[in-house]
Amino acid sequence: MKTIKFLLILVVAFIFMGNVNAQTNLAAWHFDVLAAAPNTPKIIQADYGLQSNSATIYLDGTHGSSDWNSSTTNPELTSFGGSTTNDQRPSPNAGQSLALANSSANGKGLVFALSTENYENIKISYAYRATSAGFKIHRWFYSINGTDFIIIDSVSITRDASWHTLNIDFSNIAAIEDLSSLLLKVVVDSASSASGNNRIDNFYITGEEITPTDTIPPTLISAEAISDTQAKIAFSEPVDATAENVNNYSITLGVSSAVRLTGLDSVLLTFTQPLVPNTEYQLCASGIQDLAGNAMTSSQCDNIEWITTQPQDTIPPQPLNAWLENLSEVKVSFNEPVDASAENIANYTGINVATATRNTTLDTVTLTLTTPIPNATPTTMYVSNISDTAGNVNTNVYEFTLFMDTVVHTP
Known part of the structure; x- marks a missing residue:
């Protein structure tokens, strides 16, 4: 009576798995316990997000980055006190921050390596604090090979020794979406002294999960008589108004009405004549479309039967x-x-x-x-x-x- 098509159910289930197009945290760095120069690491893994411990910041001259000096005196790379600004964790922690310093680092860049596979509409946000002589310009580039970097934005920094949040939207840069390997590079410029610096903290890279395009038509999963005049049909996914066209169903008794039920993946059919009890009928559907407009390519059928129970015999023979x-x-x-x-x-x-x-x-x-x-x-x-x-x-x-x-x- 109920023919379950397991494979199709499985495929459709994955296609229609809930997607609210919310930004997903791909990788984040909070620098809570970052050591100061001369012990500041030049390779720093993400500590938060889907790619925690895999997404990486490079400041060592590899992956297209510059080799930053972290000497004790006038370092270009060190650590200063951090902030809770832009800290999106349940329990924010100021901790430390990544400090980029010294006009000798003008034109130097650090690289963020991560994956955007199955994600689009990439955005970044981070907290920064710039001294009056610190870097004034942050130029953003991307690369898919580690050699060729293409500029995508240039941002002016407010240099007032206060913490600010910078949000940069790369949603219009399709070239950085759905990549197994992406390099984002920021080049700093226009610092005017050895003591001038930018602190960077609570750095987030986010994206929206890509929703697969639905190209699979609905299938008839089962049909079941629920009375002698009605049957319920279940489809593999929500269906559109074509499911309420009685001409898209065939049964020897005829169909007088078809109404989609809550969830839009099942339909209540009413017949023009009652079903004969304990008699099997073939019920077929065709031409039904899902909400994406994919139509059934052929007629699909299932058998229904209205089964009535005979009264129990309790009378002895004579x-x-x-x-x-x-x-x-x-x-x-x-x-x-x-x-x-x-x-x-x-x-x-x-x-x-x-x-x-x-x-x-x-x-x-x-x-x-x-x-x-x-x-x-x-x-x-x-x-x-x-x-x-x-x-x-x-x-x-x-x-x-x-x-x-x-x-x-x-x-």
């Missing part, structure tokens, strides 16, 4: 008649089929029974006698303890008079 076929054979008829108890010779008394055999319809028993009935002599036979095929036993004793005259009398 013998209707008994008669002699000849003096050595008696037949006994019942009002319904009887079980094997009717072939137990002990249930027939008053005569000498050798065998008892039911007929093909189980409602008549033939008795063969070990001793013939005396001719032209009324003989009483008793029948009891016979059960029907439902197991109802009749313990009453029924009495029948047998008589046959085989002598031809002449006037």
Whole structure:
């Protein structure tokens, strides 16, 4: 009755898995315990997000980055106190921050390496604090090979020694979307002294999960009669108004109405004529479209049946008649089929029974006698303890008079 197409259900389930197009945190750096120069690391892995411990910042001259000096005196790379500005964690922590310093680093860049596979509309946000002599310009580039870097934005920095949040939207840069490997590079410029610096903290890279394009048409999963005039059809996914066109269904009785139910993935059909109980019908659907406009390419069918339960038999059988076929054979008829108890010779008394055999319809028993009935002599036979095929036993004793005259009398 219910033909489940497991493979198609599985495919459609993945296609329509919930996607609210929210920004997903791909990778983030908070620098909470970053060491100061000369121990500041030049390779820093993300500590938060989907790519925590895999997305990486490079400041060591590899992956297109510059080799930053982290000496004790006038370093270009060090660590200063951080901030909770732009810290999106449940429990923000100011901790430390990444500090880029010294006008000798003008034109130097650091590189963020990550994956944007299955993600689009890439955005970045970070907190910064710039001194009056610190870097004034942050230029952003991207590369897919680590050699060729293409500029995508240039940002002016507010140099007032206060913390600010910078949000940069790369949603219009399709070239950086859905890549297994992406390099984002920021080049700093226009610092004017060795002490001038920018602190960077709580750096986030986010993206929206790409929703696969639906190209798979709906399939009929099951059909089931819910009354003698209605059936419910289930589809593999939500369907559009074509599912309410009665001409898209076929059954010998005809369809008078079709109404989509809550969720739009099932339809209630009403027939023009009632289903005959306990009779199987073929119900077919065709031309149905999903919400993306993909139409069923062929007619798909399932069998339905309105099954009604017969009343339970609780009434025992009754013998209707008994008669002699000849003096050595008696037949006994019942009002319904009887079980094997009717072939137990002990249930027939008053005569000498050798065998008892039911007929093909189980409602008549033939008795063969070990001793013939005396001719032209009324003989009483008793029948009891016979059960029907439902197991109802009749313990009453029924009495029948047998008589046959085989002598031809002449006037």
